[in-house]
Amino acid sequence: MKWSLMGLAALCVLPLSAAAQKSTADGIAEYRAMLQDGNPAELFEARGEGLWKQARGPKNVSLEKCDLGKGPGVVKGAFVELPRYFADTQRVQDLESRLLTCMETQQGFNAAEIAKTPFGAGEQKTLESLVAFISAESRDMTFNLPQSHSQEKLAYEVGKRLFYLRGGPYDFSCASCHGEDGKRVRLQDLPNLTKNPGAGNGFGAWPAYRVSSGELWSMQRRLNDCYRQQRFPFPGFASDATIALGVYMGVNGKGGVSTAPALKR
Amino acid sequence: MKKKTYRHAGLLAFSAVLAGCATGPSTQQVDEATQQVLKSSFREQGIAKLDRLVLDASNKACSEAAGANLDDKLAKSIEAANLATVKLPADGKFLGDWREGEKIAQNGRGLTWSDKPGEANGGSCYNCHQISKAELSFGSIGPSLYNYGKIRGVADPASPGSRAIVEYTWGKLWNAKAYNACSGMPRFGHAGILNEGQIRDVMALLLDPKSPVNQ
Numbered sequence: 001m002k003w004s005l006m007g008l009a010a011l012c013v014l015p016l017s018a019a020a021q022k023s024t025a026d027g028i029a030e031y032r033a034m035l036q037d038g039n040p041a042e043l044f045e046a047r048g049e050g051l052w053k054q055a056r057g058p059k060n061v062s063l064e065k066c067d068l069g070k071g072p073g074v075v076k077g078a079f080v081e082l083p084r085y086f087a088d089t090q091r092v093q094d095l096e097s098r099l100l101t102c103m104e105t106q107q108g109f110n111a112a113e114i115a116k117t118p119f120g121a122g123e124q125k126t127l128e129s130l131v132a133f134i135s136a137e138s139r140d141m142t143f144n145l146p147q148s149h150s151q152e153k154l155a156y157e158v159g160k161r162l163f164y165l166r167g168g169p170y171d172f173s174c175a176s177c178h179g180e181d182g183k184r185v186r187l188q189d190l191p192n193l194t195k196n197p198g199a200g201n202g203f204g205a206w207p208a209y210r211v212s213s214g215e216l217w218s219m220q221r222r223l224n225d226c227y228r229q230q231r232f233p234f235p236g237f238a239s240d241a242t243i244a245l246g247v248y249m250g251v252n253g254k255g256g257v258s259t260a261p262a263l264k265r
Numbered sequence: 266m267k268k269k270t271y272r273h274a275g276l277l278a279f280s281a282v283l284a285g286c287a288t289g290p291s292t293q294q295v296d297e298a299t300q301q302v303l304k305s306s307f308r309e310q311g312i313a314k315l316d317r318l319v320l321d322a323s324n325k326a327c328s329e330a331a332g333a334n335l336d337d338k339l340a341k342s343i344e345a346a347n348l349a350t351v352k353l354p355a356d357g358k359f360l361g362d363w364r365e366g367e368k369i370a371q372n373g374r375g376l377t378w379s380d381k382p383g384e385a386n387g388g389s390c391y392n393c394h395q396i397s398k399a400e401l402s403f404g405s406i407g408p409s410l411y412n413y414g415k416i417r418g419v420a421d422p423a424s425p426g427s428r429a430i431v432e433y434t435w436g437k438l439w440n441a442k443a444y445n446a447c448s449g450m451p452r453f454g455h456a457g458i459l460n461e462g463q464i465r466d467v468m469a470l471l472l473d474p475k476s477p478v479n480q
Contacts, residue, residue, distance in 0.1 A: 234308050
């Protein structure tokens with residue numbers, strides 16, 4: 001697996017220099033097509049399914065009673081309706097923050113400790129596999145985030161504020177890169193996340209297997225790196241800012257089709 | 266228990282301001298919730314301190330505009346305030362070495378929480394602009410700068426006839442918001458991203474007739 005990936009990664013470099021004027025999107029689409037039958041995200045999906053069913057944590061129970069918004073234990077279709085409001089926690093939650101809740105209340109883990117754990121380590125690895133599994137169960141389904149609860153509406157408006165909030169020494173906001181159609185950073189095409197198809201395609205591709213780092217990135221991790229590159233301070237894992245941005249992007253992407261967990265360069 | 270309180274602080278931010286809200290949240294509710302969410306969500310990491318969330322007047326106005334144009338009067342006053350920050354080179358020397366400028370334009374590093382304090386920052390220019398024709402990996406957030414000096418008729422940057430373009434270009438690099446209130450370009454001199462010597466080198470990349478930009 002490793003060898004074939006490295007080979008394909010090498011192949012991918014060629015189009016950049018030999019035919020750089022060809023659309024980057026075309027090149028990336030070809031690259032994805034080549035790997036379609038073997039997206040390493042599948043390994044995370046399989047592991048995630050096992051972890052979902054496995055009795056774990058101080059209470060030694062599985063996550064099979066976890067309510068992701070469609071009732072206890074219902075996984076299929078949950079991803080395309082998240083983030084949403086949950087009555088038990090009285091907050092709007094995305095997939096990762098909801099999993100933290102279930103890991104704490106049902107399995108007895110300490111959610112705050114997991115939130116503080118670096119990406120890719122300890123129980124964060126568990127979360128990466130779980131989001132791969134849960135999102136894959138909604139693959140090809142249409143995003144339809146609820147906006148009926150007042151807190152969901154507020155989260156959308158706060159997400160919009162955060163999306164346009166310019167800060168840090170570079171004066172960047174999310175909108176600096178993702179507020180218009182047809183823009184690129186270097187050769188990387190940037191989805192316009194304020195409307196479809198950009199919002200559906202961009203939001204709808206995470207979690208994704210990131211070839212360049214050889215890891216499965218959750219949306220939380222993707223947003224964390226966006227904020228790093230914006231030169232902002234560090235957003236907390238599953239913090240309300242990241243969840244509100246998820247609501248903003250997800251609602252803008254309504255009607256888009258989920259391809260998560262996708263494959264990214 | 267204390268941790269738990271902290272973790273749910275954000276939830277209070279969402280719920281506290283919502284009593285009696287039937288249709289959509291009011292502007293004031295969104296303002297308050299946004300401030301509370303910012304406070305509860307971000308922490309300092311490395312050189313990225315929390316003061317980065319404090320907005321100056323131009324960032325505040327342009328954030329609130331959410332991509333729309335500012336009204337003319339506000340835009341003009343923001344541009345005037347930014348123009349007043351531009352420091353022209355004390356020794357009158359505007360151009361450095363275009364070869365160094367090209368390295369700065371290529372370098373996209375600097376000032377993230379994973380960068381070390383005191384390291385020289387890059388200009389990130391190619392992230393958003395076409396510059397030299399030889400570099401094919403360029404972004405499109407800003408306009409093409411290929412032939413920047415040539416198009417503007419700068420045959421001799423030291424000549425009096427080139428002075429206006431040279432000063433404008435310096436000003437644009439020092440503080441882009443002096444000419445466009447909500448420009449997406451970082452304020453390289455004003456924000457201390459690039460030092461005066463680095464700005465000279467980028468100036469040469471754009472304006473030196475020998476620079477590949479002007480071939």
